[in-house]
Amino acid sequence: MHEKISALLNQFIEWRTRHINNKQFTLILSLAVGFLAAVAASILHTLIKQIQHLLTVGFDIDGFNWLYLIYPVIGIFLTSLFVRYIVRDNISHGITRILYAISSKKNRLKAHNCWSSVIASAITIGCGGSVGAEAPIVLTGSAIGSNLGRLFKMDNHTLMLLVGCGAAAAIAGIFKAPIAGLVFTLEVLMIDLTMASLLPILIASVTAACFTYIFSSDGVLFDFHVDGTWTLSRVPAYILMGVAGGIISLYFMRTMTACEGVFGKLKNHPYIKLALGGAMLSTLIALFPVLYGEGYHSINILLNGSTPQDWDQILNNSLFYGHSNLLVVYVLLVILTKVFATSATNGGGGCGGTFAPSLFIGAYVGFLFARLWNMYEIGIYVPEKNFVLLGMAAVMAGVMHAPLTGIFLIAEITGGYQMFIPLMIVSICSYLTIIIFEPHSIYGMRLARQGKLITHHTDKAILTLMNIDSVIDKNISHVPEDMDLGALVHAISRSHTTILPVLDEGGKFMGEIDMSKLRHIIFRTELYHHFKVKQLISQPPCVLSVNDPMETVMKNFDQTDAGMLPVLETDGTLRGYVSRSHLYSTYRKMVADMSAE
Helix, strand or coil: CHHHHHHHHHHHHHHHHHHCCHHHHHHHHHHHHHHHHHHHHHHHHHHHHHHHHHHHCCCCCCCCCHHHHCHHHHHHHHHHHHHHHHHCCCCCCHHHHHHHHHHCCCCCCCHHHHCHHHHHHHHHHHCCCCCECHHHHHHHHHHHHHHHHHHCCCCHHHHHHHHHHHHHHHHHHHHCCHHHHHHHHHHHHCCCCCHHHHHHHHHHHHHHHHHHHHHCCCCCCCCCCCCCCCCHHHHHHHHHHHHHHHHHHHHHHHHHHHHHHHHHCCCCCHHHHHHHHHHHHHHHHHHCHHHCCCCHHHHHHHHHCCCHHHHHHHHCCCCCCCCHHHHHHHHHHHHHHHHHHHHHHHHCCCCCECHHHHHHHHHHHHHHHHHHHHHCCCCCCCCHHHHHHHHHHHHHHHHHCCHHHHHHHHHHHHCCHHHHHHHHHHHHHHHHHHHHHCCCCHHHHHHHHCCCCCCCCHHHHHHHHCCHHHHEECCCCCEECCCEHHHHHHHHHHCCCCEEEEECCCCEEEEEEEHHHCCCCCCCHHHCCCCEHHHHCECCCCCEECCCCHHHHHHHHHHHCCCEEEEECCCCEEEEEEEHHHHHHHHHHHHHHHHHC
């Protein structure tokens, strides 16, 4: 059966090659990617809603529900079992994986990513995990694009484009925001994208958005109506809102990094991770039930509230219920604890992204800013609901280092197009604030810590893609310390290099013999039995380590002007030598290849 399918596929590919050119077929595939991403987004949303409804349908709004302590832990546990025994692969940090796949020119995502993240995130979020569904669905969409392209044997450049189409379609599908999907792909994921690539991405985004409307007749994600019109007198408040959003973004990123470090140390102890993450998450949700799941319901409350009674709804189910005077304190505590709830969910074994948490925190930051501004009469009155919208854009722009995405996404998912200029102001101010402290987005920051971040700077990008092991010459003849000069001369005559490393009996590197430094004695045969290798050893100008990044390797060659440098293992044994000429020729070839693409 498999052979028949493979034969039919090959026949179709041959027919397609003769009748449909690559550009036309890429447009067809982008349409298919958009449809499939919309289907995946619809399935994920449906699963999350059904699980949440099933678990919370009988909850009272005026008191504590002890099941909030249980459901999230069950969700994390089931997700971790699913990932460990069925998927058997790491599916966390989906957007970071896509970013590296695109920028490293690999563009290959595993087939299971087409479905595994949907199931894992549905279990996690449906049971109360305080994360977002966006990163998993973006990984799903990109994987659909990658595997569809590989199925039809498209070239590497087209694979990159289809991965981007999948990401754009996923954002467009889950948010019903085609422009945001396009901008997200261009701003966050793509490297050196050409104008010719815009059409397939736009087709995928529009297709996904249209089919999402067909699958779900609901309108925009958040029901929002602008309270008044923006005026120049509120610009100072917009600027300060943007700065506050940038500072909160920094808090979000740094705290997330610290928490990931703690859970990362427990990677070999899954049940301890589950216990720690589950305890943190269930406790926080018990105290602040708005942390349960994605939190979009409470964002809608803030966006549509106009009276104290409306806003007090976010106190439902909590210990703060009935204490309207503590609303500001409650909102502040939610802002501070949301990042811990998100970290605990993912760190404990759950699956989800930081997209929705950044929107959630931004909404609460905007509300808190406006409420304090009005309470203390800092300036002209500002509508709280408008600033909920602006806060979402500010924190998203800061966390993702993507002001355009913040602007267009928030405008599309709320219908708040009248707020474009304020959205621009807060997004730009947030971005300019965060880059002072953190040069990378939350996705790029993870790769930067691993030394795998590919940037727009060609030199640094090439050095990041290069691997020191790929330029090491391991076939270097070596000599012992007690060899006499006569035997050394014979060893030199058989070597293809002018440098011979000297190793002790345990294989440790002791130094090297440089033939250019032995010219005064190498032809005097009467000295052949009077000198030993250990008397002729010289030390190299620099020693490289197998763990050195390529930027350090290149810098050492530039500073020492050496022709060859030894590379040592961590225990001091010799791995091999790196030749300056081979290193530079490899570098030039990779630059040429990247330029050609």
